[in-house]
Amino acid sequence: MDHVQQVRKQIANYLFAVLLIENFIVIGAMWYAQNYLAISPFIVLGAGLAVALISSLLLASTASKLTMQPLKAIWQIILHIAPEGNTPMAPPDTAKLKIGRELVTNLTGQIYQLASVAERVAASTKIENADLSHSFVANNLPLPLIVMDSSETIKFANQAVAEYIGIAASELIGKNVYMALDMSFPNDDTFDTWLKDAKQNNATSIHSWERVRLNVRDNHPTRLFDLAGYYNKDNSDQMETIMVLFDHTKQYSQDDQAISFIALSVHELRTPLTLLRGYIEVFEDELAGKVDPQLFDFMQKMSATAQQLTSFVNNILNVARIDDDQLELQLHEEDWYSILTSAVENLSLRAKVRGITLETTIAPNLPAVGVDRLSIHEVLNNLIDNAIKYSGTSPIIKIDAHTTTEGLVETTIEDFGLGIATNVLPNLFTKFYRDHRNRAQIGGTGLGLYLAKTMVSAHGGNLWVRSKEDSGSTFGFTLLPYSQLSEEAKKNGDNGIVRGAHGWIKNHSMYRR
Amino acid sequence: MESDQTPDQTLTPHPTRKILCIEDEHFIAELYDRSLTKAGYDVDVMSDGLKALAAAQTDTYDIILLDLMVPNMTGIEILRALRDPNQTPSLRAKIIITTNLEQREDVRTDIEAQADGYLVKAEMTPHELADFVNTIE
Missing domain, CATH: 3.30.565.10 (Histidine kinase-like ATPase, C-terminal domain)
Known part of the structure; x- marks a missing residue:
């Protein structure tokens, strides 16, 4: 703001000085002509007016040129840095500026700084867009990272993917993601449905899933993980969709082991139940009509109860399955x-x-x-x-x-x-x-x-x-x-x-x- | 599968039909033996996996009831051996898995592909088992 004030003062002083000099000259000339040259006052007045008009025009032109100097310098700097659509320009020589030198110097510094930040950003995106296989970060990211093009073909898979699923990146690249990765989701909110929806309705979309299961062939252990997906229509075709896997195999398979515990308990419960039901049936077969009807009724109740317990055991098993x-x-x-x-x-x-x-x-x-x-x-x-x-x-x-x-x-x-x-x-x-x-x-x-x-x-x-x-x-x-x-x-x-x-x-x- | 089989009076088992019951729980084997014998079958019970496989490979049985948890060889190993033409050149028996153990989905799919039937023992009384066996062609 100081610089702006300074420019305003400079311009005001300049205009004041010029106007003062001009008025002094005109009035002085008129006085001289009238007193020493004995020219008719009408002619003097007319000539004075003419001179005043011409000098005003000159003044206006010079003043506007002067006041525009800082603006022009800034414009030159911008074009020098970012010539997009225009012919590139040499940077201005701020030392030559009569007005607003401080303002321009200061602004120039700031513009250069902004430009370098923008350049760094542009440069980094350029690297990503060019080829991820040369990106240090993408390759060495300790999380499996897969990048797909607009037809869901895998374009990049980092080292972590290869280690995680036991398939080399070179084998994955060029394959359809659904053919290459046999993923199962806990419900119908799948990667597939999300991506379809995102492509139809969104410019950009981020989504995550828990407990995704990857069925890997050839004796490689099944992987359980959380998955994050990022879709952006404006990304280049080659990398429209990105997915990152967060491994939870150990944690989630511990839950699986809890299931095995339940399965084992169910087995242990079922075996005596099988026997109970079997022996009760033998009694029913052999004693039907031969025993007190009340005893037979008790036998049937025993049988019904054993059956009920069998159903309950199934319920335990099924609830465990649903929960998991x-x-x-x-x-x-x-x-x-x-x-x-x-x-x-x-x-x-x-x-x-x-x-x-x-x-x-x-x-x-x-x-x-x-x-x-x-x-x-x-x-x-x-x-x-x-x-x-x-x-x-x-x-x-x-x-x-x-x-x-x-x-x-x-x-x-x-x-x-x-x-x-x-x-x-x-x-x-x-x-x-x-x-x-x-x-x-x-x-x-x-x-x-x-x-x-x-x-x-x-x-x-x-x-x-x-x-x-x-x-x-x-x-x-x-x-x-x-x-x-x-x-x-x-x-x-x-x-x-x-x-x-x-x-x-x-x-x-x-x-x- | 278990209780959907209603007793069908019109079906009488072939008198000479032979059943191999591979079961290590003696009480269950005893009940099955009794019930199937009463239903007119010729029943052999075996509890050792290796011996049972050797017996099954003689191809003298019409039906094999196979428990999945038997000593010396698992039921699944027996099943695979019986379905492998190198180990078992010919087998006319229908193989019915009898188990109380819940399988992982992939194992179950594998079993379903190779066995002719699958039943949970706790879901069937010996009588119902005999009715079920009667329906096997």
């Missing part, structure tokens, strides 16, 4: 009538020993459904078992299967027992949630409904509940007809349909099971 993203469903075309009747038959003993009849109504001509037999069996098992538990003294449970107006196959399980209070309905499908009111009277873990909900969702269906306290509850769920799912399968060029309950979903449609 390891539940994988294989959806096949199945006849819902036969699945539903076999599940009901399986549970009829449990209902019978509690004095309950399962009443099944199945609409004729249901379309074939796309289900994973084992998982959907668990859903029915849990829902019917729940209805049995909460039936109270009510002797009937109604099971109904029909087609909805949307063409979905809907199954409802209706009991006429305790019902559920409205305020607890929203929490019903939460893991370990149990209605406090019933906690003391009715055994359970709060896993069943959570499992049922998760598994139905994984099938692409919806599980709902309607309940009134003291008059009973209805649980219902929908399933997609296989015809709808097979459309999906055709789209994916796939024979079986693999779905997760947030289970593993293969990253790309090119993946075949």
Whole structure:
């Protein structure tokens, strides 16, 4: 600001001096002409006016030139540094400036400084854009870094990638990323869907994923990691998308080992259960009709209880799988009538020993459904078992299967027992949630409904509940007809349909099971 | 698979059908032996993996029930050996895996590709097992 003030003063002083001199000359000349040359005052006045006019014009021109000097110098400097679109200029000689020398010198210094910063930035981007394989940072980054072009072909992979997945960068470069890297994601938020979306809707996008699994062939251990992706439309075509991997193999596989512990425990529980069920059956076979009916009834209750425990063991296993993203469903075309009747038959003993009849109504001509037999069996098992538990003294449970107006196959399980209070309905499908009111009277873990909900969702269906306290509850769920799912399968060029309950979903449609 | 099989009264097993039950848990083997014998099968029980493989390779069985956890050789090794034409030139038996152990997904896929059936023992009573075996062609 000081320099600006200084320039203003310089210009004011200069103009004042020039005007003073000019006025002095004109007035002096007029006085001289009138007194010593005896020229008519009119002519003197006219000549004076003419001289004043000419000198004013000269003054204006000189003054503007002078005041423009600093501006011109700055302009020259800018063009000298960045001649873009203009012919390059020599730098100005600030020593020659009459006005604003300090201002210009100072500004010049600042412009040069800015320019050098800009140049450094430009230079660094130029290196990155040119060839990453020569970039020290990219090559020596201790994180696996992969760069792709606009057609998702790998253009660069650093040394860390090669070490991490055991495939040399030279083998990866030039390959489609989905063909080169067999990645699995915990849910349908995959790299593939993100990138597609980013390309369509965003100029730039950053996204990250947890628990990504890389299935590496040839005996190299499976890798588990978090992944970060960066997409920028304005990057050169060669490096439109960048991905960085953050290894968590050790930590995540410890969770896998927890699963193995559960699997082992399940095995240890199942073996005695197999035996219990086997020996109880021998008794039932051999003693039917020969023993006191009450003893036979006890035997059946024992059998039902062992069966219930078997189901619970399955629940533990499935919850562990879901929590660890390891539940994988294989959806096949199945006849819902036969699945539903076999599940009901399986549970009829449990209902019978509690004095309950399962009443099944199945609409004729249901379309074939796309289900994973084992998982959907668990859903029915849990829902019917729940209805049995909460039936109270009510002797009937109604099971109904029909087609909805949307063409979905809907199954409802209706009991006429305790019902559920409205305020607890929203929490019903939460893991370990149990209605406090019933906690003391009715055994359970709060896993069943959570499992049922998760598994139905994984099938692409919806599980709902309607309940009134003291008059009973209805649980219902929908399933997609296989015809709808097979459309999906055709789209994916796939024979079986693999779905997760947030289970593993293969990253790309090119993946075949 | 487990409880979906309803007893089918019209199917009667072939009287001479032979079953090899490879199972190291003696109580389970005892129950299966009893139930399958009652259903009309000729049952051999073996608990040692190596001996069981040798017996299976004689190709005298129609059905092999194979537990995955047996001593001296794992069930999966037995399965692979039975499916390897160099080790087992001919095998007419259907191989049914009987296990209570949950497999990792990749192992299960491998088993599914090589076995003719798979069942969780805890999910079936010996009776239901016999009904299941009856449905094998």
